[in-house]
Amino acid sequence: MSRFMSARFAGLEAYTPGEQPQDMQYVKLNTNESPYPPSPEVFARLSREEIEKLQLYPDPEGKILRQKLAALYGVGPENIFLSNGSDDILNFAFMAFCDESHGAVFPEISYGFYPVYADLYGVKAKKIPLKEDFSIDHKDYCHAGGMVVIANPNAPTGMEISQAQIREILRTNPDNVVIIDEAYIDFGGTSCVELVKEYENLLVVQTFSKSRSMAGARLGFAIASAGLIEDLNKIKYSTNPYNINRLTLAAGEAAVDSNEYYMENCKKIAATRERTTAALREMGFTVLDSVANFIFAKSDAISGAALYAGLKKKGVLVRYFGKKRIEDFVRITIGTDEQMEILLEKTKELLKEGK
Numbered sequence: 001m002s003r004f005m006s007a008r009f010a011g012l013e014a015y016t017p018g019e020q021p022q023d024m025q026y027v028k029l030n031t032n033e034s035p036y037p038p039s040p041e042v043f044a045r046l047s048r049e050e051i052e053k054l055q056l057y058p059d060p061e062g063k064i065l066r067q068k069l070a071a072l073y074g075v076g077p078e079n080i081f082l083s084n085g086s087d088d089i090l091n092f093a094f095m096a097f098c099d100e101s102h103g104a105v106f107p108e109i110s111y112g113f114y115p116v117y118a119d120l121y122g123v124k125a126k127k128i129p130l131k132e133d134f135s136i137d138h139k140d141y142c143h144a145g146g147m148v149v150i151a152n153p154n155a156p157t158g159m160e161i162s163q164a165q166i167r168e169i170l171r172t173n174p175d176n177v178v179i180i181d182e183a184y185i186d187f188g189g190t191s192c193v194e195l196v197k198e199y200e201n202l203l204v205v206q207t208f209s210k211s212r213s214m215a216g217a218r219l220g221f222a223i224a225s226a227g228l229i230e231d232l233n234k235i236k237y238s239t240n241p242y243n244i245n246r247l248t249l250a251a252g253e254a255a256v257d258s259n260e261y262y263m264e265n266c267k268k269i270a271a272t273r274e275r276t277t278a279a280l281r282e283m284g285f286t287v288l289d290s291v292a293n294f295i296f297a298k299s300d301a302i303s304g305a306a307l308y309a310g311l312k313k314k315g316v317l318v319r320y321f322g323k324k325r326i327e328d329f330v331r332i333t334i335g336t337d338e339q340m341e342i343l344l345e346k347t348k349e350l351l352k353e354g355k
């Protein structure tokens with residue numbers, strides 16, 4: 001840290017993104033990207049003509065993409081907010097809806113960026129432990145007294161919370177924004193997008209990074225009441241109005257136009273998840289019930305740290321958090337069937353080697 005850094009941030013513990021190592025070709029199962037390429041429509045759209053337009057600023061309102069998403073999700077364009085990855089929306093939401101007197105409430109084991117944003121803005125964070133079985137007790141979030149942030153399905157567990165429970169959280173928090181982070185919803189969970197018509201306090205956050213194979217393009221979106229979208233826009237226009245570049249907007253439009261391609265990929269990934277879960281359980285692993293594109297697994301025969309390190313040595317990258325209560329677990333992104341075969345084979349080798 002240089003002597004110029006503001007004292008406000010001296011103690012900030014920044015988010016640690018998953019590894020993107022360049023030293024060799026890994027079977028990369030550590031950051032929940034899609035193993036499938038963008039659709040042919042996206043390839044076609046990113047043409048020379050699109051590149052020529054780079055001399056012009058992008059449409060700060062992203063009108064065309066918002067219209068397409070609104071049509072897809074059965075809401076109006078005024079209910080859609082676009083962002084540079086969904087991290088951007090979470091960032092804006094902490095800025096817009098929290099302050100010294102209005103804190104945030106989220107599960108203790110969840111997406112690692114929530115506590116970082118709370119720290120960044122000096123917002124009091126109430127971190128609620130998960131239940132013994134790693135599920136979220138929705139009652140803990142009723143009458144929360146602050147902005148509620150719940151990933152559904154949760155990360156890194158992959159477990160979901162029911163629509164009825166989300167309704168109860170919304171109903172009992174009329175004066176708090178409730179963020180439901182649906183980054184992984186397309187792999188088998190039940191989206192609560194429909195509920196934005198009923199609850200003005202609901203902010204649904206989604207991303208093109210996982211189910212739509214565009215993690216590298218950075219595109220996220222929120223669906224909410226027009227009022228909440230206006231609030232997010234106020235922050236966006238006060239920080240970075242051109243937060244989404246032209247190529248990403250164009251790729252996003254083509255991705256929405258080819259939605260079926262992506263939903264088919266999601267089905268494939270869900271089927272691969274079920275096969276991988278069954279195979280790991282067969283090998284003695286405990287695997288939580290996931291509806292996401294990753295699984296959270298542990299074995300009594302090998303520590304989480306040793307499994308992570310051993311797999312890395314054998315060319316397979318998974319995610320290890322090493323945090324209290326989950327130090328025995330690794331999070332494994334669901335790749336192609338072939339990639340998962342390699343994971344299973346290398347895991348078997350490690351168990352045999354007794355590491």
Ligand code: PMP
Pocket residue numbers: 084085086087088111151155181183206207208209215219220
């Ligand atoms: N929410 C959750 C729960 C996540 O796991 C991630 C991915 N790390 C994000 C949001 C952010 O994803 P992105 O910024 O790529 O849209």
